[in-house]
Amino acid sequence: MKIAIAQLNPTIGNLTENGQNILDAANQATAEGAQLLLTPELSLCGYPPRDHLLNSSFIKQMAQELETLAQKLPPQLTVLVGVATPNPDAAEKGEKPLHNSIALIENGEVVNYFHKRLLPTYDVFDEVRYFEPGKESNCFVINVQQADENLVPVTIGVTICEDLWNDENFWGKRNYQHNPLDDLALRGVDMIVNLSASPYSVGKQKLRESMLGYSASHYGLPIIYTNQVGANDDLIFDGASITLNRTGELVSRAQPFQKDLMIADFSPTEQDFQETTIAPSPDNENEEMWQALVLGVQDYARKCGFQKVVIGLSGGIDSSLVAAIAQSALGGDNVLSVLMPSPYSSSGSIADAEALVSNLGIHSATLPIEPAMNAYDEILEPLFSGTEFGVTEENLQSRIRGNLLMAIANKFNYLLLSTGNKSEMAVGYCTLYGDMNGGLAVISDVPKTRVYSLCRWLNQEQEIIPENVINKAPSAELRPDQKDEDSLPSYDILDQILHRFIHEHQGLDEIVAAGFSEEVVKNVTNLVRKAEFKRRQAPPGLKVTDRAFGTGWRMPIASRIKG
């Protein structure tokens, strides 16, 4: 039996276009002889639809679109489509109004709905906000014609994303009360399919393959894992759908970070898949993260309707990396970089930025900001006379640049990309309404030490980021001879402390016990807390780690906390 795995890239809420993409995949699947088509979780509305789900007319439109789609699908193809469906028991039983469902479509009709049982409500996930969990295990039967014309029934267990993330034996603990795998194994299914929209973070695909391989072999059941691909705001979905035999062996993998349609061939007699193509995974974490970021920029621009982006280039490593990502995502012709030197800019920085522009083949403009600095000094003179040059004046330079970039973005309908890294965003070493300006914060979840390793990786074959950009000491160049490390610990130390504090939720004592100076740790954790008001107003940032600032980081601002 041939099963098509459609790794789709939906736009949130665009039911017509997403439906058309499912139909296209169905036609292709049929042409390739498939009997069953799998699509990702909520494939009709895209994941995550968030508060669009509170709009009842949106839920009605989704039901209509599903019906229209069902009628257009090839009748001989069984199709699983992800949709949000009303929960008829909600008012009577005091339940949530919707289910996160999979519609089973046969012969142009929806013949069953399967409801997601484990609803992630942590990090970026808010599923209990909208959905009631399904209470039953989900499966259906497909009759497969054998060479001898006999029909063999194959029972397929249906799970939705998180439903497979509670294998107690793999995790060493339970994450939810139920384990849908246990129930399906008891029902004697022949295979498990999983319809997912699992956001990328570094190393996630390895974790998935290891976890699913464990479960397949533990239950002795082959698994098909179908993942969404593409970026929706801050979340990047990496695709890389896979099939695993009942021994846990990986037999096929779809393209990572690309739309794809993969055919798996299941033998009902052998109860396993025939080996097909295994698309290569990225070689290393740098390559993986690079691909994620490129897709993130590409999809945010496309789905928001922008063809071109504008970026402020300082000659530093962060803006250089963002420019390289943008060039790879959209082509050099669609990237405008703007150099905005001040009297504090070093000639080296300008030369470095120009070298990068030339390496990338992107457009550039140079707009010296001194006239605006003088104008603000003049305007503020009545209030500021007698005060010393300080952070206020540094911020003003950053904000003048932010204004110029927004003026260009507004005038020519460009998307402004902001260039701050995660280490800066963590400790607030960035200017609100200045260098934080932008529609998308491309590397705001990339720690500074990773920015360096990404640039070195990128330069492996030829110099893309000028070597001088990588080798010079980082500086904001907002006052003479300023260096980042005048105000902050070295990025190597800083990133280790931040990782413990932000990702591992460690307290002061634990971090100090790991060998860091108490004074430094206290300073860093205080800076992180004090910068909350800045992060609250940051643009969405592409999530590439397991704990990013943004939708999955919900911190109070007016707060006093020790340690």
Add this chain to the structure above:
Amino acid sequence: MKIAIAQLNPTIGNLTENGQNILDAANQATAEGAQLLLTPELSLCGYPPRDHLLNSSFIKQMAQELETLAQKLPPQLTVLVGVATPNPDAAEKGEKPLHNSIALIENGEVVNYFHKRLLPTYDVFDEVRYFEPGKESNCFVINVQQADENLVPVTIGVTICEDLWNDENFWGKRNYQHNPLDDLALRGVDMIVNLSASPYSVGKQKLRESMLGYSASHYGLPIIYTNQVGANDDLIFDGASITLNRTGELVSRAQPFQKDLMIADFSPTEQDFQETTIAPSPDNENEEMWQALVLGVQDYARKCGFQKVVIGLSGGIDSSLVAAIAQSALGGDNVLSVLMPSPYSSSGSIADAEALVSNLGIHSATLPIEPAMNAYDEILEPLFSGTEFGVTEENLQSRIRGNLLMAIANKFNYLLLSTGNKSEMAVGYCTLYGDMNGGLAVISDVPKTRVYSLCRWLNQEQEIIPENVINKAPSAELRPDQKDEDSLPSYDILDQILHRFIHEHQGLDEIVAAGFSEEVVKNVTNLVRKAEFKRRQAPPGLKVTDRAFGTGWRMPIASRIKG
């Protein structure tokens, strides 16, 4: 039996200060002869603690602080304190790691914990993100000495906030599977206490009193409702704790919008409260909202460590209202208003702003922005020459003002208050990094029509907002003779459409069916969707309606949705 109801105003995470406030309340309660002290939900850490709860060292500190506090409390006083506690079953049963609990303290020791059973996970609430619901109904017994020296046991049912919000008979539907009131009634308790942190929205107190009165009389049980007071970021807690007799009659009410300690006197023989003081509720919705906004500004400034605020005054009604709120919250001496006229500013606007400054007795400075406008024109000339004056140039004026205000805020450590109203924020009639700048958006949940009614209410006894500010046609004054209604429907129509779309979740068809022009409705809903990227970067805004932009509004940006 005297019961003290401590309506406390905690700062999120400040365990030491919050603990001290509970201790002070306990000492006062003892001095007034109380036998039992009630404090709000999560009174030790403040509500909502949000992702601080993911930090295990914070949970440990809370447990230590609770123990320290218990030892200091007057031994003869029984005290209920709100704390987050670890769920020991989490890993084994696949449950959430914490409970939202009430500690029962007697004789210097925690003798029991009660866990919240209904966990709100909608709007601004994320409780399932952190907490496992309690599975049992909660009660304890206090022995009350009668005049004849006999001890009479009084059984007190304990509920936490949402636990009382599922009376199916009142709502006409269930919101959760269980109703803790049913269980407590079956256990034959003598009284229900509710420990709450229930955020304000307009009309909420009336709803609470009506709902609790209904439940008290339905179950024939007296109820004490103890609410948190004070603002934490976007959420304002209005206090107004109440006691209700078993007929549902209101017998006492604490001060709304103020810290308070109220004594209720319960007669075990009559099974009801003796009547005490009923603090007056605000006369009308305008007064209520005004008090909420004043408290919101006061607490955000205080809890973030600011004494003074700065506001850009345009001579328009929004900034005038915000200045009046700030003056009431912090005193005229702590408010700096800045007039930043451009060549497009009318002399009337400047005069209006000056009249307001004089009415309020606040500080002011005037900084004409033309030099900065010219500087930007000069800098951008190479890119912009030949293009027409348009939205870009309008935004630049707004951003120059935003930069000047931030420079003043940075230089003198003032909190910048932004002045945009909800109608503007909804349709994007505001400039990101311009007039949206600020640490707190004071009226971003106040629709424009309500801005007018608040100003008229404020002027009832004497002119505070200059009449001309109220009567003139609203204008951004970013180009000659500009009026808001050139770009938008009249605010009266706009606010009705917005209410249906944002609050009632109505679709295009429903709004048109209510009598609005399809073209206008389509235009408005499109504007709302297109402005999502601006709102994502807005400062926290004080929530005063049942659906505010901000933490309770979770919309995708890169999204295409019809209708």
